[in-house]
Amino acid sequence: MTTLPIWVSAVLLIVVLPAVAVGIQVALRHRFAALREGDHNDVAGFIIAVVGVIYAVLLAFVVIVSWENFSGAEGVVGQEASALRNVYRDSTVFPPEVRERLRTDVNDYAHVAVEREWPAMNRGVQGDPEVAAVLDTFSRDLAALPATTPAEQQYVSVEADRFNDLVTARSQRLDYVEQGVPGVLWVALIVGAVVTIGFAMIFGMSSTLLHSFMIASLTALIGVLLFVSVAIDHPFAGEVAVDPAPLERVLQDFGTP
Secondary structure, three states: OOOOOHHHHHHHHHHHHHHHHHHHHHHHHHHOHHHHHOOOHHHHHHHHHHHHHHHHHHHHHHHHHHHHHHHHHHHHHHHHHHHHHHHHHHHHHOOHHHHHHHHHHHHHHHHHHHHHHHHHHHOOOOOOHHHHHHHHHHHHHHHOOOOOOHHHHHHHHHHHHHHHHHHHHHHHHHHHHHOOOOHHHHHHHHHHHHHHHHHHHOOOOOOHHHHHHHHHHHHHHHHHHHHHHHHOOOOOOOOOOOOOHHHHHHHHHOOOO
16 A cells, blocks of 8 residues: 555545445444444443553554654754765855865755655665765765865764764665564554454444444544555555655755856
8 A cells, every 4th residue: 555646545444444344344344233222332331442542552653653763864864964964064164165075965966865865765766876886985985174274184083983874874864764664553454444344333322324424433533544554654655655855955055056
């Protein structure tokens, strides 16, 4: 489902799923007329209360984990952009030709990260060779920094630390490409949804309309939360994904097209 367009996933989970549940519930009431009398409600109510709590905890856990991964990926991209900004600004202490070389490296990195690495991550690929090549050039230019004055000596170490921060942030960003909810949890979510909605279906009520409304509401709520989990399961894939806006702002702020 993560490969489907987001609107298709939304329709399937929030519209089609409740409709199917209501259809099954109406068929059950028609096939087993005794369900309407509610003689079993005491037992069914106790079981659905326990099952509902367990499933609610599991569903909330998955949604929170998905959101934390998504939020963490956004934070790493911000750290990456901050490291680039610091390298760019700290380069002012060096001679013009050295300064321009470092600033070119910053701009080249931001360009290839935005234009090549983000599309690759959206396809589930961890990294792009061009970005690695830019980092190699970046590293060589930093190793060749002059250290003839006290200020330059101090900033050589600073620039090296900023570069290490950049490499670390990129590595963490790439780690998020394949992160997502494990398959075993998706199985648990599906089984839990079936059991929870199933017990709600067999709960006895005299009004078919009211019972159908309750089933549809419960299923739609579960569908919405499942949709949220699916939409943000992989932070850099799909239509709801972490964008490279912080790196794009680096290019905009430093006047690079």
